[in-house]
Amino acid sequence: MFLVESFGLAVAFCVVTMLCWGSWANAQKLVDSKWRYELFYWDYVFGVVAAALIFGLTMGANGELGRSFCADLKQANGAAIGWAFAGGVVFNIANILLVAAIAIAGMSVAFPVGIGLALVLGVLWNYIANPAGSGDSTLLFVGVGLVTLAIITSALSYRKRDAALQAEGGEKKPIGKGLTLAVVCGVLMSLFSYFVANSMAKVDLDGALVDPTFENLAKATEVGAGLEAGKMGPYAANMCFALGVLISNFFVMPYLMKKPFVGEPVEKGAYFKGSLRNHFWGWIGGAVWAVGMTFSVVAAGAVSMAIAYGLGQGATLVSAIWGVFIWREFKGASKDVVRMLAAMFVFFVVGLGLIIGAKMETPAAEPTDEAAAVATVEGETEAEATETAVDALVGDETATEAEPVEPTEVPAVEESAPEAEPVEPTEVPAVEESAPEAEPAA
Numbered sequence: 495m496f497l498v499e500s501f502g503l504a505v506a507f508c509v510v511t512m513l514c515w516g517s518w519a520n521a522q523k524l525v526d527s528k529w530r531y532e533l534f535y536w537d538y539v540f541g542v543v544a545a546a547l548i549f550g551l552t553m554g555a556n557g558e559l560g561r562s563f564c565a566d567l568k569q570a571n572g573a574a575i576g577w578a579f580a581g582g583v584v585f586n587i588a589n590i591l592l593v594a595a596i597a598i599a600g601m602s603v604a605f606p607v608g609i610g611l612a613l614v615l616g617v618l619w620n621y622i623a624n625p626a627g628s629g630d631s632t633l634l635f636v637g638v639g640l641v642t643l644a645i646i647t648s649a650l651s652y653r654k655r656d657a658a659l660q661a662e663g664g665e666k667k668p669i670g671k672g673l674t675l676a677v678v679c680g681v682l683m684s685l686f687s688y689f690v691a692n693s694m695a696k697v698d699l700d701g702a703l704v705d706p707t708f709e710n711l712a713k714a715t716e717v718g719a720g721l722e723a724g725k726m727g728p729y730a731a732n733m734c735f736a737l738g739v740l741i742s743n744f745f746v747m748p749y750l751m752k753k754p755f756v757g758e759p760v761e762k763g764a765y766f767k768g769s770l771r772n773h774f775w776g777w778i779g780g781a782v783w784a785v786g787m788t789f790s791v792v793a794a795g796a797v798s799m800a801i802a803y804g805l806g807q808g809a810t811l812v813s814a815i816w817g818v819f820i821w822r823e824f825k826g827a828s829k830d831v832v833r834m835l836a837a838m839f840v841f842f843v844v845g846l847g848l849i850i851g852a853k854m855e856t857p858a859a860e861p862t863d864e865a866a867a868v869a870t871v872e873g874e875t876e877a878e879a880t881e882t883a884v885d886a887l888v889g890d891e892t893a894t895e896a897e898p899v900e901p902t903e904v905p906a907v908e909e910s911a912p913e914a915e916p917v918e919p920t921e922v923p924a925v926e927e928s929a930p931e932a933e934p935a936a
Contacts, residue, residue, distance in 0.1 A: 495560045495727055496553040497795065499708040504796035505850055507789040508805035512846075514786030516812025521779030523821070525772045531593055532751050533765050537776020539586070539743045544777070545784030546736035553792075554729030559711045560721055566730040574693040574725045575734050581689030582738020587746060588612070588682035591675045594755035599672020605810070606649035607673065611680025613807040614642055619688040620800035627705050628800040629852035637852060638804060640845030644838045645810055651834040655827055675755070690735055690791065691799040695725035706795040728791040736784065804849045811842040 498504045522534050554563030561569065588608075595604035617638050621628045628634060696703040697710040698719050704710045706721065706728075714720050721727060726734070751760040786806065794802040817823040818835060827835075 495555065495562060495566075495729055496557050496792070497559060497706070497708045497711065498793055501796055504793040504802075505805070507793035508797065508802050511786040511790040511793070511802070511806040512808040513812055514782050514789070514809075515806055516809030517816065518779045518783040518786075519813065520816060521775040521782065524775045526769070529768060529772045530757070530760055530764070531597070532747060532754065532760050533768060534772070534776045534779070535590070535593075535747065536743070536765055537773050538780035538783070539740055541777040541780020541782075542784045542787075543736045543740050543780075545781040546733045546788065549784075549788045550729040550733050553788075554727070559708065559715055560706075560727050563727075563729050563733075566721075566727050567733065569723065570693075570726045570730060570734075571724040574695075574731075577689050577693035578726065578731045578734035579738040579741075581686040581693070582735040582740075583742040584682050584689060585686035585735070586739045586742045588679045588686065590746060590750065591679035591682070594750075595672045595675035595679060597672075597756045598675065604672050604676040604679075605813070606645045606652070607676040608679040608683065609807060609810050610642055610645035610649075611677065612683035613645070613804065613810075614638060615681065615684030616687055616807065617800050617804045619684060620691060620798070620803055623688060623691060624798055624800065627798040629798065631852075633848045634800070634804075634852035637845045637848030640841045640848065641804070641808065641810075642845075644841030644845060647834050647838040647841060648810065648814055651824075651827075651831050651838065654831050654834070655824060658828065658831075671755075686735075687790075687799060687803040690731055691794070693726055693731045693734065694791065694794070694799075695722035695727060698722050705798070708796075728788070728795070732784075732788050732791050735787070801849055801852060805846060808842065808846050811839070811846070814838065814842075 498507060518538075521538075522531065525534055550563040554566070560566075592604065592608045595608060598604070617634070621631070621634065625631070695706060697706050697714050698721070699710055699714045700717070700719075703722060711720065753759065786809075790802045790806050797805075814835075824831060824835065
């Protein structure tokens with residue numbers, strides 16, 4: 495299967511996730527205004543499943559490392575499948591609640607509360623699950639704090655804009671029910687990646703379980719080891735997640751179509767009356783979101799699930815860009831609102847940068863190797879310590895080459911010692927000759 499080989503590429507994958515998760519909702523704006531969200535969502539779910547399957551049969555089946563997509567699914571145990579499936583169920587319910595909250599209370603309350611709470615709690619859950627692999631905790635949580643501040647600023651700007659519209663005679667939006675739905679959405683949305691992470695395999699390397707990076711898996715393959723048995727790689731886990739979204743939708747959505755949070759019930763058979771254009775954009779919306787999900791779980795091996803999820807939830811920034819610059823939601827807004835939007839973008843960019851930097855700080859183990867190398871140079875006179883340190887750092891061949899240096903220094907010390915011995919015999923005869931000369935004088 496295809497795996498990310500470098501940290502930089504993993505970050506690029508996370509950026510793609512952020513773009514996809516922040517852009518898929520644009521597809522809904524391209525359907526007919528009378529096409530209900532409940533109907534759009536069916537096509538969205540079908541798009542998620544189709545994209546997950548395509549990724550599994552292509553990227554998940556190519557590459558020399560790891561298990562192929564079908565083999566990975568076949569060997570997975572019930573617990574791993576259950577975790578990924580549960581993640582899909584939880585996400586599906588949270589996503590439906592989010593859109594319902596937006597319809598009731600508006601973006602100024604629902605989206606910042608729902609996604610903001612999901613971001614903070616999601617990074618926290620994933621960090622608790624894998625603190626060692628999540629990077630520098632200070633940078634990580636400061637970054638999350640700035641992103642949270644950006645979300646709050648976004649909410650305040652929406653609120654200020656809505657207040658101005660209401661002052662001009664616009665309709666006042668109820669926030670009580672919408673706020674409740676947004677909070678429940680945020681809690682559920684924060685858990686889905688944690689569930690999926692529990693289904694994903696680590697690399698079994700010399701009896702220790704390490705992150706499923708390209709380098710670790712390559713080392714394990716050389717010694718006949720590989721991915722942890724029973725759990726799944728990213729593509730199989732992503733497929734089980736998508737199935738959880740699909741199957742749960744057959745239980746949740748029919749109920750909501752009969753008793754929607756807002757609006758009249760949706761008539762039976764309405765889905766089949768839609769135009770090809772309406773269905774097409776639903777499929778595209780789901781596929782775009784699924785691209786982001788796939789890239790997130792693939793990148794998680796190199797940057798940790800906490801950071802992959804945190805960067806992905808930067809989708810709030812992307813959706814704000816769409817709203818401000820493309821759909822012109824703030825057209826004619828006051829200068830105060832414009833300043834708040836500018837501050838929001840700054841908080842987001844700096845916060846996401848710190849989240850990326852949190853993982854870049856983890857390779858701090860490298861200076862330890864350099865310090866060990868310096869200690870080896872200073873202790874070269876001790877043969878045993880030198881051989882041990884050199885063997886650990888550069889291998890047995892380098893240690894063998896270093897040994898001839900010591901015999902060269904030992905002869906140099908031995909040659910200097912004999913040069914001092916002839917001086918003493920020269921002085922002794924001089925003293926003995928002067929003694930006989932003194933006796934005749936007496």
